[in-house]
Amino acid sequence: MKTEIYYFSGTGNSLTVARDFADKSDGKSISMATVVNRESVSTGADVIGIVFPVYHGGVPNIVGRFISRMDDINNKYIFGVCTYGDEPGIAMKYLSRTIESRGGKLASGFAVKMPYNYIDFSRSLREVSVEEQQEMFNGWRKKLESIHKSVDARETGRFETSLETLSKMVDTLRLREIVGKRVWLKRAGFVEHTDLTFWECIQLMDSGFQYDEECNGCDICSKVCPVSNIKMIDNRPSWQHRCEQCFACLQWCPKEAIQFGSRTSGGKRYHHPDVKISDMLRRD
Ligand SMILES: Cc1cc2nc3c(=O)[nH]c(=O)nc-3n(C[C@H](O)[C@H](O)[C@H](O)COP(=O)(O)O)c2cc1C
Numbered sequence: 001m002k003t004e005i006y007y008f009s010g011t012g013n014s015l016t017v018a019r020d021f022a023d024k025s026d027g028k029s030i031s032m033a034t035v036v037n038r039e040s041v042s043t044g045a046d047v048i049g050i051v052f053p054v055y056h057g058g059v060p061n062i063v064g065r066f067i068s069r070m071d072d073i074n075n076k077y078i079f080g081v082c083t084y085g086d087e088p089g090i091a092m093k094y095l096s097r098t099i100e101s102r103g104g105k106l107a108s109g110f111a112v113k114m115p116y117n118y119i120d121f122s123r124s125l126r127e128v129s130v131e132e133q134q135e136m137f138n139g140w141r142k143k144l145e146s147i148h149k150s151v152d153a154r155e156t157g158r159f160e161t162s163l164e165t166l167s168k169m170v171d172t173l174r175l176r177e178i179v180g181k182r183v184w185l186k187r188a189g190f191v192e193h194t195d196l197t198f199w200e201c202i203q204l205m206d207s208g209f210q211y212d213e214e215c216n217g218c219d220i221c222s223k224v225c226p227v228s229n230i231k232m233i234d235n236r237p238s239w240q241h242r243c244e245q246c247f248a249c250l251q252w253c254p255k256e257a258i259q260f261g262s263r264t265s266g267g268k269r270y271h272h273p274d275v276k277i278s279d280m281l282r283r284d
């Protein structure tokens, strides 16, 4: 029985979940970003885990691209785990729909609370205290046992969601398109008109990033970006508008020189304490 856990992660929460699960089940954890540009992704595994952070109540774009390249998924046992800072919403239902559209089936979907790594409503970075972080990490250790048992028994039908009615209303009223797109593009300082959908606009939201005078040209931001969206020009980062908004560049910059908008300077940076920069660096 072979288990493969595919993950996407900006600050290591989802990487930790994927790695811990893989270790417990004698499986392998694989970064989606390393395989997503292949024409197709075939796997000899019978059990596949898909682990990712919740973005805007939904699923990061790269996860959809990854699933669209997966071969032969109709006879696999597939489970999902999302990590989230506030609410998982119906991310697992979206994932289930995407997998179904490829002829597969999501057996179960779990949600794990982890430190929040994005900007808040105030547009600043949120500081999660060490004690709160520890509580979440302890929560994950317990949850790992129950997810492992459930997957081991090939259980189906457990979908961990929250705010279902509200989330469905957001979809029915197209609130991401009507309100979310405007608000988030504005926060990113993107002022031109675009007919792209909210989810397509994510790639443009790197307009919100800039480097400050602390930047020493070390190149870590370009190497940590999972989708090669940062080009170094004259020894300084330049964002190329195919962003996933994972915030890895901002959170891992050793000089804290990357800002998003005007309120992140001096804000506490976050990455999962068990994850090292070497775990995150792109190898291409
Ligand atoms: C672009 C973006 C959007 C996010 N949206 C949500 C959200 O809607 N709900 C939520 O609970 N957390 C949200 N978060 C927080 C992450 O889901 C959470 O911190 C996650 O554990 C980060 O995982 P990672 O370390 O693997 O990147 C968001 C984070 C980012 C970067």
Ligand code: SF4
Binding pocket: 211, 214, 215, 216, 217, 218, 219, 220, 221, 222, 235, 236, 237, 252, 253, 254, 255, 256, 257, 258
């Ligand atoms: S990681 Fe930070 S210091 Fe290094 S090049 Fe990027 S912005 Fe500059």
Ligand code: SF4
Binding pocket: 010, 206, 224, 225, 226, 227, 228, 229, 230, 239, 242, 243, 244, 245, 246, 247, 248, 249, 250
């Ligand atoms: S540019 Fe930054 S936020 Fe965008 S995908 Fe790369 S690392 Fe993530």
